[in-house]
Amino acid sequence: ADGMMNAEQADFLRCAIRERQNILIAGGTSTGKTTLVNALLAEIAATGDRVLVLEDTVELQCAARDHVPLRTRAGVVSMTELVRSSMRLRPDRVIVGEVRGGEALDLVKVWGTGHPGGIATIHAGSAQGALLRLEQLILEVAVNPPRALIAEAVNVVIYIAGRGRRRRIEEIASVVGFDSAGYRLEEALETPLPEPPLAPCAAALPSANDSGEL
DSSP states (O other): OTTTSOHHHHHHHHHHHHTTOOEEEEEOTTSSHHHHHHHHHHHHGGGTOOEEEEESSSOOOOOOSSEEEEEOBTTTBOHHHHHHHHGGGOOSEEEESOOOSTHHHHHHHHHHTTOOSOEEEEEOSSHHHHHHHHHHHHTTTOSSOOHHHHHHHOOEEEEEESSGGGOEEEEEEEEEEEETTEEEEEEGGGSOOSSOOTGGGGSOSOOTTOOSOO
């Protein structure tokens, strides 16, 4: 995540992991979504949680001791089926490499019903756009998207802009609810998480001043 975020953003995300926030990472192609997920997975590895990682192709690296990788197989096992079956494996956290279809509904249900601390990526052009894209994907399998559940299940939305050396985290938004005007988002760095564990957050994720690649 070299150069992608500043120290304040990195510290916030580390705290979000410790506080078991569900994190949706948005951006375009080659913006570094997978790189950021891998950085967050490195933080999760220190928690001792049971982590399920669901992917179409092997891209994510999870060093957690209790780590269960699950892969889709074309024509055999879909991402929707993986998300649904994940509940039988007693996960503490459910990670989805990329949400691109009707599995969005099942993931929101999983995140919103006692399995906090998950991470997923989605193609979108803003934090607000990420939630609207989630709705669109849910509409593939449902008549009405459960907007209140989406607002409850997704706690933090990160939007990454740019490519290569120019990629950077442009938005970190906290989802604070849903009303007649739509999803209510607030700038996350100005909306502290409830009782964050400040001491453990001293060692932050890689900042813009760090060298090396994740």
